[in-house]
Amino acid sequence: MTDYVHGYSERESSRLEDQAGTLEELLHHDTVYPAGAKVLEAGCGVGAQTVILAKNSPESEIISIDISGESIGKAKDAVEKEGIGNVSFRQTDIYSLPFEEESFDHIFVCFVLEHLREPEKALKNLKKVLKPGGTITVVEGDHGSCYFHPEGKNALEAWNCLIKVQAHMKGDSLIGRKLYPLLREAGFEDVIVEPRMVYVDSSKPELVDGFIRKTIIPMVEGVKEEAHELGMTDEKAWEKGIEELHETAEIGGTFCYTFFKGRGKK
Numbered sequence: 001m002t003d004y005v006h007g008y009s010e011r012e013s014s015r016l017e018d019q020a021g022t023l024e025e026l027l028h029h030d031t032v033y034p035a036g037a038k039v040l041e042a043g044c045g046v047g048a049q050t051v052i053l054a055k056n057s058p059e060s061e062i063i064s065i066d067i068s069g070e071s072i073g074k075a076k077d078a079v080e081k082e083g084i085g086n087v088s089f090r091q092t093d094i095y096s097l098p099f100e101e102e103s104f105d106h107i108f109v110c111f112v113l114e115h116l117r118e119p120e121k122a123l124k125n126l127k128k129v130l131k132p133g134g135t136i137t138v139v140e141g142d143h144g145s146c147y148f149h150p151e152g153k154n155a156l157e158a159w160n161c162l163i164k165v166q167a168h169m170k171g172d173s174l175i176g177r178k179l180y181p182l183l184r185e186a187g188f189e190d191v192i193v194e195p196r197m198v199y200v201d202s203s204k205p206e207l208v209d210g211f212i213r214k215t216i217i218p219m220v221e222g223v224k225e226e227a228h229e230l231g232m233t234d235e236k237a238w239e240k241g242i243e244e245l246h247e248t249a250e251i252g253g254t255f256c257y258t259f260f261k262g263r264g265k266k
Contacts, residue, residue: 015218017078020048022210026196027110027139027259028052035059037105042094042126043067043112047075053108054084062087063104067094094122099129106130110139113182117170123186130266136188138262142176145258152244154237159245161227161238162220168230176260188264196259202251212249216257220245 031053033039037060044050044064054062066072069091079087092098094116107126113119123136130136143163148155166173175182180193200207221242227233233241248255 015215015222017046017048018210018214020052022207022215023198023259024052026198027261028056031056031108031137033057033060033106037061038103039063039106039108040099040104040126040129041065041108041110042122043109044075044089045071045111047071047078049108049110050075050087051078051082051084054079054087055082058086060086063090064088065090065092065094065097067091095125097125097129101128102131103129104131105134107134107136109136111141113138113140113179114166114173114175115171119172119175120182120185123182123188127187127266132266134266136183136264136266138179138183138264139259140176140179140262141173141257141259143173145176146256148245148248148255149253150244150247152241152247154241155244155248156241157233158220158227158238158241161232162223164232165223165226165230168226176258179260179262183262183264186264188266191262191264193260193262196261198255198257198259200248200255202253208249211257212253212255213246216255217242217245217249 037057039053039057039060039062041050041053041062041064044066047064050062050064064075064087066075072089072091076089090098107130109126113122116122126136143159146159163173180191183191198207198211200211202208224238227238228235247253
């Protein structure tokens with residue numbers, strides 16, 4: 001697994017929470033598991049998605065894993081804060097799962113594959129611990145789906161730095177468009193992938209704040225140091241790019257991005 005491209009700062013934790021809350025209805029309104037189901041959340045991070053998952057399926061048993069002990073600590077705090085009691089946590093690697101084969105009824109993966117060097121291998125490994133007839137749900141973004149207005153030259157360059165830095169770290173921020181072939185190649189059946197588009201303009205102030213200002217721009221800002229170190233940009237161009245991205249959150253600005261939600265069955 002790569003280092004997490006966005007880092008593990010408190011600001012990043014807040015960004016993930018803002019992102020989860022803003023996109024909850026769009027991405028997770030149809031993610032519900034039945035009473036008694038055993039669900040594996042692979043790559044829980046700081047628990048932003050875990051809280052939503054557990055609230056949507058309060059009578060299922062959820063086991064959430066992550067490679068980062070620090071992130072698991074934050075996820076536990078988030079779950080306890082919400083008074084959720086149907087989630088347990090384990091620190092482990094997605095490539096070496098400590099579970100018996102055919103242990104889970106369902107698997108949930110959200111914003112994880114983009115950070116992996118071998119996403120297909122990860123999916124095949126997850127498939128081993130899924131029961132026959134069980135399902136996997138995968139949610140990923142695709143940075144190549146982004147467009148905005150005004151489309152400043154420096155804003156485009158800053159956005160492309162995000163894509164290039166993640167690629168340099170052996171991740172794939174364009175993975176959303178690849179979900180269907182990845183799930184098929186991993187051996188899942190009845191695969192369905194649906195685009196979930198976020199379109200924002202000033203008539204949607206909650207999305208202007210929650211998506212553009214608190215999710216997108218901080219995500220780009222998070223790769224500033226790496227972009228400078230790799231010679232992708234300079235300080236002046238970077239600051240101008242961030243300034244231009246903020247213009248998309250003003251009156252007359254727009255922002256559009258597409259997530260992809262895939263499902264498959266073993």
